[in-house]
Amino acid sequence: MKTQSQRIRPSSKTVWQKIASYFRSHGIVFHICAFILFIWAALLVFMLVWGFLVSITPYRGLDGYANNKTSIIPKAIDFSYYPESFKLIKAETPYGKMVNYGGLLFNSIWLTVGSTLAKLISTVCFSYVVARYNIPGKKAIYMFVIVVMMLPEYGQTVPNFTYLHSLGLINNPAFLLSQFNGHGSGFLIYYSFFVNVDKAYEESARLDGASEMTIFFRIMVPLCMPIIGTMFLTGFIGGWNDYSTPMIFMSEYPNLALGLFNYQQSRDYQGAPAYFAGLFIAALPVATLFLIFNKQLMTNLVIGGIKG
Amino acid sequence: MNKLAKKSRKFHVGTILFCCLMMFPAVSHIIIFWAGIQFSAIKMAFTDYYTGEFTLFGNFEQAINLLFSTKGADVSFAFANTCQFFLVGVLNTFLALFAAYMLFKKMACYRFTRIALYLPAAISGLMIARLFNQFCMADGPLGAIVEAFGGSMQGTSLMTNESTAKITIMLYDIWVGLGGSLIIWYAAMNRIPPHLLEYGQLEGIGVFREFFSVVMPLIGPTFVVMFTLQIVNFFGSSGSVLVFTRGKYGTTTIAFWLFNIALGETENLYNAANAAGLLFLVLTIPILIVGRKIMNKFGQEVQY
Numbered sequence: 001m002k003t004q005s006q007r008i009r010p011s012s013k014t015v016w017q018k019i020a021s022y023f024r025s026h027g028i029v030f031h032i033c034a035f036i037l038f039i040w041a042a043l044l045v046f047m048l049v050w051g052f053l054v055s056i057t058p059y060r061g062l063d064g065y066a067n068n069k070t071s072i073i074p075k076a077i078d079f080s081y082y083p084e085s086f087k088l089i090k091a092e093t094p095y096g097k098m099v100n101y102g103g104l105l106f107n108s109i110w111l112t113v114g115s116t117l118a119k120l121i122s123t124v125c126f127s128y129v130v131a132r133y134n135i136p137g138k139k140a141i142y143m144f145v146i147v148v149m150m151l152p153e154y155g156q157t158v159p160n161f162t163y164l165h166s167l168g169l170i171n172n173p174a175f176l177l178s179q180f181n182g183h184g185s186g187f188l189i190y191y192s193f194f195v196n197v198d199k200a201y202e203e204s205a206r207l208d209g210a211s212e213m214t215i216f217f218r219i220m221v222p223l224c225m226p227i228i229g230t231m232f233l234t235g236f237i238g239g240w241n242d243y244s245t246p247m248i249f250m251s252e253y254p255n256l257a258l259g260l261f262n263y264q265q266s267r268d269y270q271g272a273p274a275y276f277a278g279l280f281i282a283a284l285p286v287a288t289l290f291l292i293f294n295k296q297l298m299t300n301l302v303i304g305g306i307k308g
Numbered sequence: 309m310n311k312l313a314k315k316s317r318k319f320h321v322g323t324i325l326f327c328c329l330m331m332f333p334a335v336s337h338i339i340i341f342w343a344g345i346q347f348s349a350i351k352m353a354f355t356d357y358y359t360g361e362f363t364l365f366g367n368f369e370q371a372i373n374l375l376f377s378t379k380g381a382d383v384s385f386a387f388a389n390t391c392q393f394f395l396v397g398v399l400n401t402f403l404a405l406f407a408a409y410m411l412f413k414k415m416a417c418y419r420f421t422r423i424a425l426y427l428p429a430a431i432s433g434l435m436i437a438r439l440f441n442q443f444c445m446a447d448g449p450l451g452a453i454v455e456a457f458g459g460s461m462q463g464t465s466l467m468t469n470e471s472t473a474k475i476t477i478m479l480y481d482i483w484v485g486l487g488g489s490l491i492i493w494y495a496a497m498n499r500i501p502p503h504l505l506e507y508g509q510l511e512g513i514g515v516f517r518e519f520f521s522v523v524m525p526l527i528g529p530t531f532v533v534m535f536t537l538q539i540v541n542f543f544g545s546s547g548s549v550l551v552f553t554r555g556k557y558g559t560t561t562i563a564f565w566l567f568n569i570a571l572g573e574t575e576n577l578y579n580a581a582n583a584a585g586l587l588f589l590v591l592t593i594p595i596l597i598v599g600r601k602i603m604n605k606f607g608q609e610v611q612y
Contacts, residue, residue, distance in 0.1 A: 022416060026413070026514075026515055027514060027515070029516070030410075030413070030415070030515050030516075033406075033410060033415075034410055034415035034416055037407055037410050037415065037421055037425075038415075038416070038417055038420075038421055040425070040483070041420065041421040041424035041425050042424065043483075044424050044425070044427060044428060044483070044484065045424050045427075047436075047439050047440065047443055048427070048439065050439070050443065050448075050449060051435075051439040051442075051443075054442070118333075121333060122333040122334045122337060123334070125330040125331065125333065125334065126330065126331055126333070126334035126335075128330060129327045129330045129331050133323070133327055135327055135331075148342070149537070149540075156345060156349065156585065157566055157567055158349075158352070158566065158578050158581045158582055158585070159345050159346075159348045159349035159352055159582055159585075160345050162348060162352065162578065163341075163344055163345045163348040166348075167344075178337075178341050180333040180334065180336070180337040181334075181337055181341075181342075182331075182333060182334020182335075182337060182338070183334065183338070183342075211322065211326075212322060212323055212326035213326065216326075216330075237429075237430055240432075241431070241432040241433055241434065243434060244550065244567075248567075257432060257434055260432075260434060260435075261434055261551070264438070272442055275438070276438075276439070276442075279432065279434070279435040279438060279439075280435075282432060282435070283431040283432050283435050286430060286431055286432070287427075287430065287431050290426075290427070290430035290431070291423070294422075294423055294426065294430075297426075297430075297491065298422065298426070298491055298494055298495060298498075
């Protein structure tokens with residue numbers, strides 16, 4: 001039971017006292033390291049701020065797009081590059097079809113959501129059965145996943161392309177079928193969660209007459225929701241920013257990332273401000289998701305576990 | 309009683325159907341796509357591109373010639389670059405581990421630092437790379453800093469110069485590349501039971517002693533997984549070459565060379581590239597075994 005004075009004491013500390021107590025809590029080396037890390041992070045933010053300022057600065061030709069060198073604050077502000085970038089950023093497919101900003105955005109959405117959901121559904125269902133049921137070859141499946149994860153992927157680009165080409169999946173929306181990949185690190189994350197869920201949950205549900213489907217959808221999925229959400233988020237972020245997969249396998253369906261990747265080399269390139277405006281617009285959905293869910297993202301992804 | 313219940317559940321038709329249904333997407337993906345691609349890779353490595361007939365060593369010879377002959381000098385040069393980018397990746401993983409610990413110890417402004425360090429991994433890598441590229445130009449902030457010290461970057465570009473392109477990409481990878489590993493280390497540290505850390509603190513150990521004597525042994529399994537994955541990707545180390553230089557200006561890597569072939573620029577090399585891929589896979593195995601043996605010392609009870 002806390003006394004009145006104990007309850008008051010922490011809040012009665014002034015800001016200076018708090019700072020002093022923080023500095024006393026660790027040695028000088030710790031504070032130097034913390035300072036370096038802070039500067040490291042601050043420079044990253046500075047680069048983003050600088051990029052944003054360039055995107056609202058009137059364009060002054062190829063050699064002078066940047067702001068006044070002595071100050072990063074622009075002398076004039078011009079937001080017109082933001083609506084303009086919608087018109088400027090487009091992509092030409094290998095067969096000569098022109099895809100405008102709307103088309104790029106549409107491709108980004110269906111490709112990202114489709115592939116993320118495909119991977120998620122496949123991985124959750126697969127890991128759940130392997131973790132919770134005594135199926136034959138359970139250990140072999142687990143070992144298979146580990147071994148596959150160990151196999152390098154860099155030599156697979158060519159056979160992947162030729163094989164999918166032979167199946168007619170290149171430049172075909174059915175390409176999403178190849179995304180139902182149930183193994184990999186996602187499997188291990190879900191597996192370690194499901195294997196640790198108390199058996200009492202499903203046993204009491206079974207006593208109440210619940211079917212396997214009911215147990216899975218009404219008990220296990222809600223319990224696993226924080227991890228599912230985090231995995232969806234990381235998958236979405238990765239898919240949204242991925243330009244190499246559409247570049248190789250879906251070049252007739254370029255997404256926003258690929259459009260922006262190709263735009264700088266295109267004849268339509270009209271300088272950094274419009275390009276940066278396009279980049280900022282494209283980054284908006286994932287940046288918003290990240291800023292809202294960054295805490296969940298930072299604490300829910302565990303691979304390897306800890307000892308004990 | 310428990311055994312009986314298990315047995316009856318094991319043979320329950322509804323349960324079997326449920327398991328089959330749940331495993332269907334993943335298992336069919338493994339059979340159709342994963343196994344299909346592996347089979348296709350092996351078949352291509354042993355098939356002559358022009359005649360379509362079986363060849364035991366033809367593609368491997370071509371791959372080795374490309375990798376080590378003067379004709380394929382850029383590819384053998386790529387090997388050296390791959391090794392360097394691999395070392396940068398290892399350095400990054402260690403730096404991320406250190407950064408995660410600083411955040412875990414709630415350094416000043418840790419919330420801001422955490423978000424800022426992970427931000428490049430969350431928003432488009434392309435965007436960060438393009439910003440960095442312009443950032444380092446004569447008209448960007450770096451140019452202004454150089455000018456402030458009496459120098460000039462006019463007419464020079466760090467990314468289009470053979471002597472600076474690779475080192476600039478490496479510095480970029482170190483600067484912005486902490487996020488991906490940071491998230492894993494940070495999550496692992498957050499799973500450490502607080503009472504274990506409190507015991508150490510009661511004994512009066514400092515933060516760095518705590519890091520090496522308490523935190524590192526506890527996150528040993530994560531350490532093993534992270535570095536195993538790093539070793540596996542040895543020949544795939546490529547840094548941000550694709551987005552900055554597309555392999556030009558002395559920055560090409562093995563992974564980029566294979567990637568370029570897949571893009572169809574040199575279709576007649578498909579089979580040789582597959583053979584090279586298989587060669588690298590075989591070469592990775594001893595590296596992996598040695599690496600795993602060393603790392604298992606850090607985390608013998610690995611629970612993936």
